[in-house]
Amino acid sequence: MKPIDLGGIVIRDVMEFAGPRFRPHDLLPDSTPEAVAAHRHWMEPDLYDAARDLLWMDRRSYVIETRHHRILVDTCVGADKERTKPQWHHLNSPWMGNFRALGLAPEQVDVVFCTHLHADHVGWNTRLADGRWVPTFPNARYLFGRIEFAFWQANQPDPDGPILEDSVQPILDAGQAVLVDDRYEIEPGVYLELTAGHTPGHLCLHLQGTRHAVLTGDLMHHPIQVWEPQWSSCFCHDPAHSGRTRTAFLQRHCESDALILPTHFGRGAAGRVMPRPGGFRFDFLEPPAAPPT
Known part of the structure; x- marks a missing residue:
């Protein structure tokens, strides 16, 4: 993704993985082959x-x-974590190298915010040092949703592995965790919004410079869900609630100046929600890749 300047606020991304991953029906159980085929173009x-x-x-x-x-x-997923998914287990990815390639060091991060507490959103919260998990970003305060944290505390063990144990509890032990609620403000114009459904305490981050942007976490996993907002992912805790939250979000931001930045979209991720007959579409900032020759 090319850097995005909102006017006083600059957004860059740090990639951990990019590539084809899920069959449509596996990711989106309510989809059909015929409906997916209509979007191939x-x-x-x-x-x-x-x-x-x-x-x-x-x-x-x-x-x-x-x-x-x-x-x-x-x-993201992080490094050296015990995970039940083979592709995430003891992962050794280029994430930290990509982070440092931005000219940054972990000590320079002031705030770490997790939209929710799934394994692929908390992994680099901590790193393994002398056999124990310690905060990767020693000078940061880490923001976890209060509803989200309470839900996962009450629903252990996590099927993906000891996520709270290795990626959240060490932050609390270090005194760096802050439990936050809907509308929590990091600074003027930078605030959180509860967008429950994917998980009970899922939060988005709003950024208001001279332009508005929303970082949406897993409110949407793939752009086809902008066209088909009723299709919730197989990872959603409450698929019906997720669909309602997504539809309401798209209605609010359709034709606004807001840039939408999901976690998992390809093609540079960023774009705008625009109307189409009977629904919505997603207009990417970056053009599509050229077809293979």
Whole structure:
């Protein structure tokens, strides 16, 4: 993703993974092959791999620089974590190298914000040092949703692995955690919005410079959900609630000046919600990739 300047606020991304990942029906159980086929014309080649019938799914963090703070949003899968998914177990990804390539060091992060507490959004919260998990960003306060934290505390063990134990509890033990609620303000114009459904305490981050942007976490996993907002992912705690939240969000931001930045969208991720007959579409800032020759 190219850096985005909102006027006093700059957004960059840190990639951990990009590529074809899920069959449409596996990711979006309410989809049908016929309905997905109707979207191939705008998805190919870089949002849908037709040869393998796989939807493209990126995995990224965002770094936001305001006049007052350097904020890291969602920390991907991380390194050396015990996870039940083989592709995440003891992962050794280029994430930290990509982070440092932005000219940053972990000590320079002021705030870490996790939209929710799934394994692919909290992993780099901590790193392994002398056999124990310690905060990766020693000078940061970490923001966790209060509702989200309470839900996962009450619903252990996590099927994806010891996520609270290795990626959240060490932050509390270090005294760096702050439990936050809907409308929590990091600074004027930088605030959180509860967008429950994917998880009970899922939060989005609003940024208001001379332009408005919203970092949406897993409110949407793939751009086809802008066209088909009733399709919730297989990872959603409450699919019906997720669909209602997503539809309401799209209605609010359709034709606004807001840039929408999801975690998992391909094609540079950022874009605007625009109307189409009977619904919405997503207009990316970056053009589609050229078809393979």
